[in-house]
Amino acid sequence: MIDTPSKFLDVNNLAMRFGDGQDAITAIDDVSFSVVEGEVVSVIGPSGCGKSTLLNAIGGLIAGFDGTVSLSNETISGPHPSIGMVFQEESAFPWRSVLENVAFPLEISGMAKAERLSRARHFISLVGLEGFEQRYPAELSGGMRQRVAIARALAHEPKILLMDEPFASLDEQTRILLGESILKIQQTLGQTILLITHNLTEAVQLSDRVLVMTYRPGRIKTEIDIDLPRPRSSEILASDAFGRYVAQIWGHLREEAGRGMRQADHGSQIDKK
């Protein structure tokens, strides 16, 4: 008998509406998918398709949605210790050193100082920031600050890492190199990752599977398995297969992105009137 990997994260018929009556907006509708342990899944979609809403619902940061989110068969209704989050915006606390930033989740959970600092050092080294423990975020580059945020999210050893466009504010080269770091970390820890992105290259570089979302209301339009060998490095970007996957995803995304752009243009014309 062949063992099929069991569902680890299970999102079932998730829907989220904002506002009431005629002004109500359905951000996401009927979103269902699952992630198995150790898998990296990307959700890609045009701006405004509800990607971040989806991630915040899974991370327990917003309430009032329809449907269910469960992790290892446990229904998620709020922030959960098994979930780690990395945000799009720079979130490293400027008043804390790198070491204190990474130790923050362990401090919140009440771990003794010596133990939490030792564990924080381990994750700092994992993201390649050893030697920078006593530096403050203002002394680091944007890419390094985002690595601090990743190390902090990993410090309490979550079962799944939710990443909301973590490289959006970085330049392309830093983004590719950070992608490499994520691949190494994922391989070392066997970390399950759900990544929200609008970057096609990033999605293919990092993922085992890519979920393409429609423009508002956000639904899963299609699912594409990325059958590229692991371990991966950024060299994979030059392969033919990589280019074909990017083209395939863009083929699905193009219509949705166009729809989003037309809607945005329409909205700004109404605003002008």
Added chain:
Amino acid sequence: MSARASKLAPIATGLATILAVIVLLEILIGIDVIDRFLMPPPSDVFVALPRLFTDENVVPRFFVTAGETLAAGLLLSIFGIAGGALLFRFVILRRSFETWVAALAAAPIVLSYPLFLVIAGRGSATVVLVAFLAALPAVILKTLEGFSQTPGVYALVGKSLNASRWQIFSKVMFPAALPSIFVGLRLGLLVAMLNIVGMEFLINTGGLGQLVNELSERYDLAATYAAILCVILVSVLFFTATEWLERRLRRVA
């Protein structure tokens, strides 16, 4: 430049500038460009300083003014920061009172001192009350600004880690807002000190303000300026104390 030299350079530059201004004043007053009956030469002011100790009882007066400033500062820290935090936390309070608080900041509260004399009597309580009320809006508004300008993602980080409300406030929101809160406190202390010295000057209850008043009425200009130097010393002391406290709090948070 060595690390030690680069650390000392700003201090040395600052002190050298003050010294240069003193020497310049001495020269300008010496050659009658500045009338010595308006401003005594700095050398006369320094000569007058010991007289404040021997004849004018400056030490207890210094402690009266410093004590009143400390009391006003403590009240400002408690009510100003709490007020700003409440306005941030409750939108209804913010919408209702923010404009009023801003208007209060522009109100010359010191002019209503006779009313406070009736309420709190002729003494330090009135001085502290007037100073506190005059400085309170600055602390409230800067605290509110500090919390409002804290990026929302910081609180989300805490929330995603299942931090309690108190942990999010004490370990995230408060330290993030600290720089703005301390700008408000320093501004508040400045306004408070102006009001304290002004009130002491007006109602003659003691302190350095009363000393300045007495010396100026005696036309002892050198001693008057020496007493003003003591007022500046109180101000510098509190400024340094808030800087130290801010550094400590940031480290603790």
